[in-house]
Amino acid sequence: MMRDEVHAIGYRRLEGPRPVWPGWPIARTLWVLGWRRRATKMSLMACFGVFGVHGVWLVSQLMARRYLNLGPRRGLLTGVDRVVGSVHEVLAAYVSIQFFVTALVIAVVASGAIADDRRAGAFELYFSRPLTRLHYALGKLLGAGLIPFGTLVFPTFVLWLTAVGIAPPGMRSELWWLAVPAVGSAALGAATLTAGIIGLSALGERSLTVCTAFVAGLLLMSGVCEGLVESGFEAWGYLSPERDLRTVVDWLLQVGHDSLSASLLPGRPDGNGSPALSLLALGAWIAAGLLALTWRIRREVRAG
């Protein structure tokens, strides 16, 4: 057999600045694809709506307090509290309700994160590049995770900051400590949604199926578990991520929900009996999502 002469240049490192971390372009592609869908824009508008309603509630509540805090009107404060509620209530209600609306956004944007790659055969293109499985997984989690960060975590922080900024002077000191539980519970919700959609996308075949299954599953579990709890089967409450999150949020923010405003808002029934078990249940949902992602990547991609 003939052997022809061979020359080569060998592997050379890229000259110039340090290579950009490949997780960013993966996340960016997810957003670019998501932004092209009309459903993304519509669900984002719903998010803004929820934020706006809670913002107005919070501002009007605090402005009323500032006004009533003056001299002879001080006596009316307790009555006003009963009507407009407290900052704790606004934040807790925001995290719980926005969790549902954000589920819509993240489902629309990230349902195809892994499923579409698998259908399109994009793994071959991704992993013919200097990319590891970890880069890929982190890139997808980042892409999906920044959506609830933008619609749930950051707005919660903004609401808290607004509250601290416009609260009557005597009230500020009690609002400072709210930052950690409010933002922390929003972050927990964001992590649950991110791991849930990415895990489901890793298991699913089509983005539309994944999107529908995610939203319908969340609503269905919430409704069914709520009904079962009301019928006396309290343990079932821990199977609803929304109810678990609500339980944890209420516990962290020490919310009673007895104001008139809070009672007008949907989805604020009582939570589960044990916040610790709810926290554990949310952790299990997150772990399941990450496990599905790991399984899929290990199955589809052999390269290290």
Added chain:
Amino acid sequence: MSEPHLSARNVSKLFGPVRALNDIDLQIGPGVTGLLGPNGSGKSTLMKLFAGELLPDEGDVRLLGHDPFHFAPVRRGLGLCPEQDAFYEDLSGYDFVEALTRLNGFSAADARARTAATMKRVGLEIYGRKRIREMSRGMRQRTKIAQAIAHDPPVVLLDEPLTGADPVARADLIALVRALGQEGRCVLVSSHVLHEVEAMTHQVVFIRFGRLRAQGDVFRLRGKLEDRPYRVVLSVSGDARAFGSQLLGLAHVQTVTVLADDRLELTTTDLDDAARGVPALAQAHGVRLTRFTSPDADLESLYRYLVSQP
């Protein structure tokens, strides 16, 4: 000798009980190399091994001197154009190429500049703005090639790169592949369309049943098939029959067949000798030679021979 761009040393790959590649020993350097073989011969498996998508069960695969499976950074030097359409249909051609180029570690500005230059090079300067779902097969193929070369890799693997392209696009893409080879890149092209491979390169690797059957220059390989003499068709003006008997006197000519009054077919063991000896003989006997062609001195002839062997 320095390390070749691509090397496979005693490589075997099994899929369950099926041995997709069997003891492949191969080194590929700069220039365009055609990877040929019937369906299921192991071409795509070999490409995937070189791209680091698969790990060999036996032997050692090297890309630019490194193991492409375990050492991800070396894949920065690789451009892969897969056979199947692997697209995000809602992205424009530019966005798609830019997104993949950024995965090679380029900043957004660098990736954008490289994408613009590459889209121009593959002829998608204007149509690349379309969404991929709105593109024709040929445009999609060009987009796939663009993403494989935008980061300027020294090794380019092209799996059926001309599928779906119209004749003009094919000619353009063939010219592009040749240019990539002339730039000193190692370009491995897998294709079933032999005349297109022949238009790109004379350097081929032939695989069948997972085994390496031949590698090297098409004409030199053809010359090594001693049990398969070349056929040469001659058109002459003059007495073809008498000229035919003269041709039998040449040492390398085995048989002469008179096809018509002005056409002869001879078989020869050495095409170069025939190309020198036959015109000289015609001139010496006052015969005007108007045509000298060998229908089986090309890649197709070699391919048929190698496929026909058990």
